[in-house]
Amino acid sequence: MSKVLILEDEDSIRSFIVINLKRNGFDVLEASNGNEALEKLMTVPDIDIALLDVMVPGIDGFEVCRRVRETNERIGIIFLTAKVQEQDKVYALSVGADDHVSKPFSPTELIARIQSLLRRVHVHRETSAKVSFQSGAFSLDLISKQFKKDGQGIELTPTEFSLIQFFLEKENTPLSRDVLLDHVWGKEYMGDPKIVDVNIRRLRQKIEENPSEPEYLQTVWGHGYKWKGQGQ
Numbered sequence: 001m002s003k004v005l006i007l008e009d010e011d012s013i014r015s016f017i018v019i020n021l022k023r024n025g026f027d028v029l030e031a032s033n034g035n036e037a038l039e040k041l042m043t044v045p046d047i048d049i050a051l052l053d054v055m056v057p058g059i060d061g062f063e064v065c066r067r068v069r070e071t072n073e074r075i076g077i078i079f080l081t082a083k084v085q086e087q088d089k090v091y092a093l094s095v096g097a098d099d100h101v102s103k104p105f106s107p108t109e110l111i112a113r114i115q116s117l118l119r120r121v122h123v124h125r126e127t128s129a130k131v132s133f134q135s136g137a138f139s140l141d142l143i144s145k146q147f148k149k150d151g152q153g154i155e156l157t158p159t160e161f162s163l164i165q166f167f168l169e170k171e172n173t174p175l176s177r178d179v180l181l182d183h184v185w186g187k188e189y190m191g192d193p194k195i196v197d198v199n200i201r202r203l204r205q206k207i208e209e210n211p212s213e214p215e216y217l218q219t220v221w222g223h224g225y226k227w228k229g230q231g232q
Contacts, residue, residue, distance in 0.1 A: 007037035034059035069096035167227035
């Protein structure tokens with residue numbers, strides 16, 4: 001049974017989400033303020049997904065996400081944001097979120113987003129037929145879930161890990177935003193397609209010497225992105 005933590009200070013909204021999560025077979029933990037959520041996320045083992053509201057008492061959802069990501073890159077994080085708060089959506093992704101859902105949302109949409117992210121979380125934890133990739137200075141080990149550059153580990157979220165794995169599998173092949181969305185977020189993804197671009201920018205910050213002039217994760221104008229292999 002997958003374990004989900006929900007941070008939401010409005011009792012009616014939190015109860016609505018909890019009921020629907022439990023109906024769909026999830027084990028649910030609740031928090032009504034940021035400090036309570038952070039304590040549970042730091043002490044309760046095996047939380048798969050965190051649903052974080054932004055404006056909550058105590059530390060806000062952004063700060064909860066930032067602190068969790070300092071020690072835990074494997075948990076999936078989804079922000080619950082208001083439709084008018086476009087800057088919140090972008091900032092949520094920049095501090096380590098994997099996805100965001102705009103309020104008001106339907107239970108069907110929320111469950112679909114959680115299940116899509118769970119698949120990425122589980123891929124991040126499990127093995128596949130090919131267990132490692134090498135591309136120049138970079139290595140990706142699917143057993144240990146380690147991504148390294150020149151032997152130095154780079155921490156990746158589940159979404160970032162899935163993106164890097166797909167790029168390395170398709171080295172030197174231009175991949176459109178739609179292809180990346182379908183492969184990493186799933187064909188049922190109903191959110192903002194710009195989530196791809198935000199995650200690419202975040203990856204470049206982690207792997208490129210000069211993120212504004214990327215050497216490895218390159219833009220293919222009019223098409224999408226590609227991973228440039230060594231010597232290409």
